[in-house]
Amino acid sequence: MRERVVTFGPEGILVGIVTEPDAARRGAPVVVMSNVGLNHRVGPSRAWVELARGLAEHGVTSLRYDCSGLGDSAPRKDLLGDVERSVLDLQDALAMLTADGATHFALVSWCSGTDNSHVVAVRDPRVVGAAFLDGYAYATPTSLAHAKIYRWVEPPRWRRALRRRFPRLFGLDLDRQAVGWVDEIYNREYPTREKFEEDLATLVDRGARLLFVYSQQTTYAYKGQFWDWLRRKKWGGQIAVEYYSKADHTFRYRADREVMMSRLSSWLLALSGA
Amino acid sequence: MPTPLFFGEDPRRLFGVYHSPSNGTLREQAVVLCPAGPQEYMLTHWAQRRLAVLLAGHGIHVLRFDYFGVGDSQGSIEEGTLEQWQKDIVTASEELRRLSGVRRTSLVGYRLGATLAWRASVLSADKPRHLVLWDPVVRGKTYLGELRVTEDTYASQLLFFPPPDDPPSELYGYPLPRAQYEATAAIDLLEEQLPAATRVHMYVGRQTGETRALAARLQEHVKRFTHEFVPEEGRTGSGNLLSKRVLDAIGGALSADAG
Numbered sequence: 001m002r003e004r005v006v007t008f009g010p011e012g013i014l015v016g017i018v019t020e021p022d023a024a025r026r027g028a029p030v031v032v033m034s035n036v037g038l039n040h041r042v043g044p045s046r047a048w049v050e051l052a053r054g055l056a057e058h059g060v061t062s063l064r065y066d067c068s069g070l071g072d073s074a075p076r077k078d079l080l081g082d083v084e085r086s087v088l089d090l091q092d093a094l095a096m097l098t099a100d101g102a103t104h105f106a107l108v109s110w111c112s113g114t115d116n117s118h119v120v121a122v123r124d125p126r127v128v129g130a131a132f133l134d135g136y137a138y139a140t141p142t143s144l145a146h147a148k149i150y151r152w153v154e155p156p157r158w159r160r161a162l163r164r165r166f167p168r169l170f171g172l173d174l175d176r177q178a179v180g181w182v183d184e185i186y187n188r189e190y191p192t193r194e195k196f197e198e199d200l201a202t203l204v205d206r207g208a209r210l211l212f213v214y215s216q217q218t219t220y221a222y223k224g225q226f227w228d229w230l231r232r233k234k235w236g237g238q239i240a241v242e243y244y245s246k247a248d249h250t251f252r253y254r255a256d257r258e259v260m261m262s263r264l265s266s267w268l269l270a271l272s273g274a
Numbered sequence: 275m276p277t278p279l280f281f282g283e284d285p286r287r288l289f290g291v292y293h294s295p296s297n298g299t300l301r302e303q304a305v306v307l308c309p310a311g312p313q314e315y316m317l318t319h320w321a322q323r324r325l326a327v328l329l330a331g332h333g334i335h336v337l338r339f340d341y342f343g344v345g346d347s348q349g350s351i352e353e354g355t356l357e358q359w360q361k362d363i364v365t366a367s368e369e370l371r372r373l374s375g376v377r378r379t380s381l382v383g384y385r386l387g388a389t390l391a392w393r394a395s396v397l398s399a400d401k402p403r404h405l406v407l408w409d410p411v412v413r414g415k416t417y418l419g420e421l422r423v424t425e426d427t428y429a430s431q432l433l434f435f436p437p438p439d440d441p442p443s444e445l446y447g448y449p450l451p452r453a454q455y456e457a458t459a460a461i462d463l464l465e466e467q468l469p470a471a472t473r474v475h476m477y478v479g480r481q482t483g484e485t486r487a488l489a490a491r492l493q494e495h496v497k498r499f500t501h502e503f504v505p506e507e508g509r510t511g512s513g514n515l516l517s518k519r520v521l522d523a524i525g526g527a528l529s530a531d532a533g
Contacts, residue, residue, distance in 0.1 A: 045447035156433040172426040246434040252447040
C-alpha cells in the first residue's frame, strides 16, 4: 500500500491523498471521499484514512480530498453556492482520477457531503455505487408519530432528561455553559421527496448500487422508514439501508464505529468484486 | 501556494503542508507548527491553517504537519506515543530546514502540541530560535479532566452512549491507549526540564492558577520570555473558538524578529 499527495482542480487548489494497493483489483471502482461538514478530509475519528487503508489491503484504490475552501484546499475564485462549488470539486476529482486511468467510481459521503455526491452520482454514469451516511431523510406518518407522540413515552428520552438534570448520579461531569446547545442540528435543504425518488430511479435503472446509512441523531426514526417514503417498491436489490439506532451522528464511539465501518467496507468490497 | 507533502522515512512518514513566504519579504525565519493532540486535532486544524497563512504573509517559512498515527500521517493512533510525537517535531524541523534553507527553526505549539514542542526543544541539536506556547497543557491531569468534561457534556446530549470508563479508553472519538493516558497524565511543566530556546513566548486564552505558575517559572528562569493573556472571543458547545487576536499576537511576536 502506498499513499501520495495529489493536487488538482483550477490552478491545483484542491488537495487530496490517493491510497493505492500493491496489487490493484481489476475492475474495482476507485472510491472517492471528501469532507464531512466543515471538517477536513480525514473524516470523523479518522474514518476515511482507516477506510482507505483497509480497502487498499483488498486491492481497492481510493481518494480522500478537501473541497475548495476546506481543510488544505484553497477556495475557488468563482462566486458559487456551497453545493455548486462542491459539485465542481467532485467533478474535478473524477477528472483527475480519470486522467490517471480510472474508469468508474464509488462515492462515499457523510452528512452535508452527501449533497454533492448525490448530484454527481445522478449525473455521471461512471459512478457505479454510492454510499450516503446520514444523507437525505424524509418524514413518514410513523416517524412523525415518533417525533411528536412516542417521544413522551420513550425511556431513553426520560433518561437523557434526568442525566442532564442530575449528571453526577450518572457519573457525568458537564460543562453547564455548553449543555443543551442543540439536539438535532443536521437538517439541511433537501431535494423534494419526488425528486429524490426520481434520482434514485435514474441510478438504479442504470445499474448503480446504493447504500444508505442512518444514525439515531437525525430525523430517521425507525428501521423501515426509508422504504415507507418511496412510492416505487421494487429496486432490484440494488439499494441497501442500515439504521444504527444507538449510534450518534459521527459514530463517535468505537463500538458503533467499528460495526458501521465494517458494513461500509464490506459493501464497497462487494461492489469491487472482492 | 502551499505545498502538501509527505516527509520522513517509511514506516513513519508524516504528512505536512509547507507554506513558503507569500509577501515577497523573505525573512530568515522558519516556523514549525506543532498541532494539538489527537483528541483536539479536528477542532484545531483550521486554526493551524490560518496561522500558517498569516505567518507566511509575514515572510516566514512555515511547515504544519500531522503527528505519527494522526491525520494523514502513517500509523494508527494506538501506535502513537508522546515520545514519538516529540521526535516527529524534530523530524519536521529538519524537513523545514531542508525546504527553506533556514538554519534555525522556531516552534509554535498549541495545547498538547505546546507541551510536546517544549520537550522537543530540548531534544533538538539546534535549539529553536523561538518557542511559542499557545494555551499549553501545563498539567496532564488537568488537561485530561477538561477533555473528560467536554466528552461527558457531548454524551449528555445523546439518547445512547457507552458508560464512561475510568481511565477513559476513548475520548472525542479517538482511542486513548492506557500508556498514552498515563504518559499524558504525568505531564507537569511546572517541574520538567526548562525548554531550550532563545526566546519563549506564552499566549493563553484563559488564565488559570497553572498558567500563572508556569508564567512565573519561565519569567524566573528564561532570559527572554514574554507572556500575554489573549481572552477567548467566545465559547461554543464544541470547545475552543478560534480567536483572531491570538493569531495576530503570535504573528506579531515572530515577525518583530527581523531574522
